[in-house]
Amino acid sequence: MSPSVCLQEMIRVIRGARTQGEERGVIQRECAAIRAQFRQADNGGRSHNLAKLLYVHMLGYPAHFGQMECVRLIASSKYSEKRIGYLGAMMLLDEKQDASLLITNSIKNDLSHSSQHVQSLALCTLACMGSAEMCRDLAPEIERLLKASNSYIKKKAALCAVHIVRKIPELGEMFTPSAHSLLSEKNHGVLHGAVILITELCERNPDNLKQFRKSVPELVQIMKNLVTSGYSPEHNVAGISDPFLQVRILRLLRILGRNNDAASDAMNDLLAQVATNTDSSKTAGSAVLYETVLTIMDIRSESGLRVLAVNILGRFLLNNDRNIRYISMTSLQKIVQTDHTAVQRHRGTIVDCLKDQDASVKRRALELSLALVSAANIRSMMKELLLFLSTCPPELRSHAASGIFNAAERYAPSQRWHIDTILHVLVTAGGDVRDETVPNLIQLITAASELHCYTVHKLYRALISDIVQQSLVQVACWCIGEYGDLLLKGECEEITPMQVTEDDVLDALETVLQSHMSTPTSRGFALTAIMKLSTRITNNVDRIRSVVSIYGSCIDVELQQRAVEYNALFKKYDHMRAAVLERMPVIDRNSSGQTNGDPSVEPMKEFNQPKPVQGVLIQEPANQVCDLLDLLGDSNPPLLVTNDHTSTAPNSTNSTSSNVQDNLLDLLGGLEPTPAPSVTVFEKGGLSLKLQCDQQTETSTTVTFTASNSTQSDITGFNLQAAVPKSVQLQMKAPSGDLIPAQGCGTVTQTVLLSYTNKANLKMRVRLSYSSQGTACQDMVQIDSFPSPAWS
Amino acid sequence: MIKAILIFNNHGKPRLSKFYEHYTEDTEQQIIRETFHLVSKRDENVCNFLEGGMLIGGSDNKLIYRHYATLYFVFCVDSSESELGILDLIQVFVETLDKCFENVCELDLIFHVDKVHNILAEMVMGGMVLETNMNEIITQVDAQNKMEKSEAGIAGAPARAVSAVKNMNLPEMPKNINIGDISIKVPNLPSFK
Numbered sequence: 001m002s003p004s005v006c007l008q009e010m011i012r013v014i015r016g017a018r019t020q021g022e023e024r025g026v027i028q029r030e031c032a033a034i035r036a037q038f039r040q041a042d043n044g045g046r047s048h049n050l051a052k053l054l055y056v057h058m059l060g061y062p063a064h065f066g067q068m069e070c071v072r073l074i075a076s077s078k079y080s081e082k083r084i085g086y087l088g089a090m091m092l093l094d095e096k097q098d099a100s101l102l103i104t105n106s107i108k109n110d111l112s113h114s115s116q117h118v119q120s121l122a123l124c125t126l127a128c129m130g131s132a133e134m135c136r137d138l139a140p141e142i143e144r145l146l147k148a149s150n151s152y153i154k155k156k157a158a159l160c161a162v163h164i165v166r167k168i169p170e171l172g173e174m175f176t177p178s179a180h181s182l183l184s185e186k187n188h189g190v191l192h193g194a195v196i197l198i199t200e201l202c203e204r205n206p207d208n209l210k211q212f213r214k215s216v217p218e219l220v221q222i223m224k225n226l227v228t229s230g231y232s233p234e235h236n237v238a239g240i241s242d243p244f245l246q247v248r249i250l251r252l253l254r255i256l257g258r259n260n261d262a263a264s265d266a267m268n269d270l271l272a273q274v275a276t277n278t279d280s281s282k283t284a285g286s287a288v289l290y291e292t293v294l295t296i297m298d299i300r301s302e303s304g305l306r307v308l309a310v311n312i313l314g315r316f317l318l319n320n321d322r323n324i325r326y327i328s329m330t331s332l333q334k335i336v337q338t339d340h341t342a343v344q345r346h347r348g349t350i351v352d353c354l355k356d357q358d359a360s361v362k363r364r365a366l367e368l369s370l371a372l373v374s375a376a377n378i379r380s381m382m383k384e385l386l387l388f389l390s391t392c393p394p395e396l397r398s399h400a401a402s403g404i405f406n407a408a409e410r411y412a413p414s415q416r417w418h419i420d421t422i423l424h425v426l427v428t429a430g431g432d433v434r435d436e437t438v439p440n441l442i443q444l445i446t447a448a449s450e451l452h453c454y455t456v457h458k459l460y461r462a463l464i465s466d467i468v469q470q471s472l473v474q475v476a477c478w479c480i481g482e483y484g485d486l487l488l489k490g491e492c493e494e495i496t497p498m499q500v501t502e503d504d505v506l507d508a509l510e511t512v513l514q515s516h517m518s519t520p521t522s523r524g525f526a527l528t529a530i531m532k533l534s535t536r537i538t539n540n541v542d543r544i545r546s547v548v549s550i551y552g553s554c555i556d557v558e559l560q561q562r563a564v565e566y567n568a569l570f571k572k573y574d575h576m577r578a579a580v581l582e583r584m585p586v587i588d589r590n591s592s593g594q595t596n597g598d599p600s601v602e603p604m605k606e607f608n609q610p611k612p613v614q615g616v617l618i619q620e621p622a623n624q625v626c627d628l629l630d631l632l633g634d635s636n637p638p639l640l641v642t643n644d645h646t647s648t649a650p651n652s653t654n655s656t657s658s659n660v661q662d663n664l665l666d667l668l669g670g671l672e673p674t675p676a677p678s679v680t681v682f683e684k685g686g687l688s689l690k691l692q693c694d695q696q697t698e699t700s701t702t703v704t705f706t707a708s709n710s711t712q713s714d715i716t717g718f719n720l721q722a723a724v725p726k727s728v729q730l731q732m733k734a735p736s737g738d739l740i741p742a743q744g745c746g747t748v749t750q751t752v753l754l755s756y757t758n759k760a761n762l763k764m765r766v767r768l769s770y771s772s773q774g775t776a777c778q779d780m781v782q783i784d785s786f787p788s789p790a791w792s
Numbered sequence: 793m794i795k796a797i798l799i800f801n802n803h804g805k806p807r808l809s810k811f812y813e814h815y816t817e818d819t820e821q822q823i824i825r826e827t828f829h830l831v832s833k834r835d836e837n838v839c840n841f842l843e844g845g846m847l848i849g850g851s852d853n854k855l856i857y858r859h860y861a862t863l864y865f866v867f868c869v870d871s872s873e874s875e876l877g878i879l880d881l882i883q884v885f886v887e888t889l890d891k892c893f894e895n896v897c898e899l900d901l902i903f904h905v906d907k908v909h910n911i912l913a914e915m916v917m918g919g920m921v922l923e924t925n926m927n928e929i930i931t932q933v934d935a936q937n938k939m940e941k942s943e944a945g946i947a948g949a950p951a952r953a954v955s956a957v958k959n960m961n962l963p964e965m966p967k968n969i970n971i972g973d974i975s976i977k978v979p980n981l982p983s984f985k
């Protein structure tokens with residue numbers, strides 16, 4: 001295949017390839033030929049080659065070697081070559097490539113080209129892939145073009161300006177005056193671009209809102225012209241005059257009218273007019289109506305208008321077109337918080353949509369239904385939601401389950417109903433619920449003391465019918481273990497009586513223990529339940545003993561440990577068995593998750609180091625630690641935030657500070673400088689940094705840095721950052737401050753915890769940044785050996 | 793903002809892919825595959841909106857698609873765009889392609905990818921809608937094509953001839969020629985022996 005063959009021929013050959021391997025071979029040969037061609041100085045088929053390369057790129061093959069060719073083609077004088085060069089630039093280049101900077105000059109020249117098509121190529125490329133530097137360089141050009149006389153160029157320049165504002169928000173001020181004047185254009189394309197530009201400016205910078213509110217009358221006038229004008233063939237889409245522009249203007253009016261009475265008043269008439277006059281039989285009309293409704297709900301409109309808006313949405317809901325129904329539910333979702341009662345009127349329709357075949361509509365209906373649940377309708381809504389749960393698509397199950405739990409928790413009319421609901425969910429979708437459901441349910445059950453008998457009977461029945469749902473199995477085992485005596489007594493008012501013998505119960509629990517379907521956690525629950533029953537039943541204690549001793553040699557370490565301990569309880573500590581295994585007290589509700597919320601945020605900020613780009617704080621391990629400590633009865637959960645830092649590149653670490661609040665951690669944090677040897681690791685210009693190692697063990701060391709200042713003036717903004725090799729883990733505590741007083745009057749100390757596997761690898765690179773006498777300084781020091789403390 | 797515009801066929805082969813946000817080449821291909829996976833599962837009579845796949849931004853972004861014969865046109869947008877508006881935009885795009893290519897079919901898109909890109913560049917720029925008036929778009933595209941052809945020189949002569957013939961206004965050939973009733977006397981020719 002000749003290298004200068006045109007694009008079509010190559011495509012034909014590629015399509016002719018019968019297997020993937022053949023296609024790859026063809027493309028590789030072509031790419032090799034193209035590469036060779038690129039290397040030649042000048043040949044006529046350059047644009048063809050680049051076009052072929054772009055096609056290959058779309059199919060997914062590497063095409064980076066075409067980047068320089070794009071740059072060359074853009075600089076050519078022929079329009080066809082420029083065109084394909086710019087297209088290549090948009091597809092192959094991006095901000096991260098160095099080649100993108102090379103085209104800045106070409107773009108600049110082309111922006112002043114005589115032909116508007118060349119100018120438009122340059123504008124298009126800048127808007128698609130312009131980096132921040134390019135935008136900064138070319139922004140004045142764009143601003144000039146905004147005032148050009150050619151409306152084709154003006155509209156493109158407007159959108160290019162939007163891109164620039166997105167990249168560099170500060171440059172927005174440059175475009176504000178031009179944006180104003182663009183509103184008086186007649187050309188719809190330019191108007192469209194101008195509205196987008198103003199929208200972007202207002203969203204980025206709220207100060208612009210005041211300025212652009214003055215344009216509200218102008219916008220209202222433009223809308224009125226669009227709405228009341230007769231049939232205009234050029235902008236007509238399905239009977240509506242330029243719906244795209246109408247939608248944009250409505251959106252801008254929404255932003256301008258939010259929280260502002262004056263602007264909202266100016267728009268009221270217009271919105272009413274649009275809402276009543278637009279024909280919504282086609283998508284275009286519906287789009288305009290939908291946007292109008294959203295605007296009405298968002299600004300400070302009169303109540304009559306709001307009622308009208310909600311009614312329109314209700315009408316949309318009943319529409320046959322699924323798209324419209326989806327859209328109306330999306331918009332109802334947005335207003336359900338503010339206008340709850342209005343949306344409640346449509347609850348029936350929404351609940352019906354839960355049964356729709358379309359997965360997207362179902363998702364919207366689910367979210368909206370969950371938002372509409374209230375104390376008044378909880379029972380009927382829950383029935384519908386539970387029905388939905390049994391038939392819903394798998395990707396929505398966990399969302400539905402957690403939504404149901406939240407709703408049940410907030411509005412449960414009675415405890416028994418609550419427990420029933422949760423049980424129902426566990427039976428239907430137990431595999432998709434979150435992990436904390438099990439402890440939450442257990443806590444709920446213990447709290448409802450009069451229902452213990454009922455609960456355990458229900459759970460027992462669920463257990464013997466099916467042991468697939470692990471969360472259900474876990475809760476059932478726990479309850480049977482706790483309340484087994486109530487189960488065996490057999491009498492319960494609220495449920496049909498069933499005679500349960502001790503053997504039955506033990507059989508059920510043993511089935512769970514032995515089944516392949518049980519997870520290790522469930523088996524742990526079952527074993528503990530069997531053990532608890534040893535104090536609650538009378539006849540089969542030996543059976544329990546034998547079960548427990550068998551599991552003493554189980555492979556699973558957790559089970560083995562439990563079994564061995566229970567065995568010991570039987571043998572050596574039999575006198576304690578009854579006390580150990582008695583009923584659990586009611587568990588308190590203020591555990592896991594809730595205390596790690598807001599209170600932790602404020603104190604964290606104080607200790608954070610001055611630079612704003614610091615520290616990603618990971619909360620997850622902290623949660624687990626807190627749960628553990630909560631069980632031990634700690635009322636003040638510690639806020640241990642650690643950030644595991646491993647880095648090979650010394651310049652790339654962020655250091656975080658961990659908040660030291662609890663007594664537990666104070667042991668580690670408040671170290672006084674012990675008389676261990678301290679080494680001066682850094683000394684320059686009066687600032688000196690000393691290092692001291694304490695508490696050195698085989699795998700960890702605590703290091704204290706002390707910084708002191710012997711110059712005449714204070715050192716401010718003192719900040720320490722540290723990097724360690726990959727095998728070492730670093731945890732930095734909060735520094736004592738960031739101001740080092742002059743002439744050795746005080747010091748700043750910071751403690752660092754290092755943990756590692758091999759002491760030989762222990763190295764650290766420390767970067768100090770501070771301001772001394774008005775100048776900001778940064779220094780780096782490498783520490784290769786750490787002094788051992790005096791007493792290790 | 794429009795994040796990406798994808799056109800692929802019923803088997804998932806990409807016919808046009810334009811991204812308005814930067815992704816690596818691998819990610820782009822994965823996005824195309826993921827989008828195809830999500831969109832091809834949809835029935836014919838369900839709504840045209842989908843939550844975005846994980847690679848392209850998850851539930852913050854929506855996929856708005858239309859299925860025409862063998863092609864899926866998918867626009868991935870974020871929440872600042874009107875969904876119904878984008879649906880109309882897809883329609884305008886397809887109608888424009890139809891006008892430019894005369895009864896466009898999948899083969900046209902396959903063999904003239906660069907032209908489709910040029911048309912798209914007149915409609916959507918930098919992720920924002922630029923022009924929605926079909927005639928305006930076609931005028932500009934035609935002007936640009938003319939500029940290209942005028943530069944092509946001799947090599948472009950056959951192409952110019954073709955377009956010249958296309959634009960030629962031949963007078964309508966009447967289908968039925970009715971000359972009226974003429975009786976033609978056929979002379980009796982002697983038979984030659």
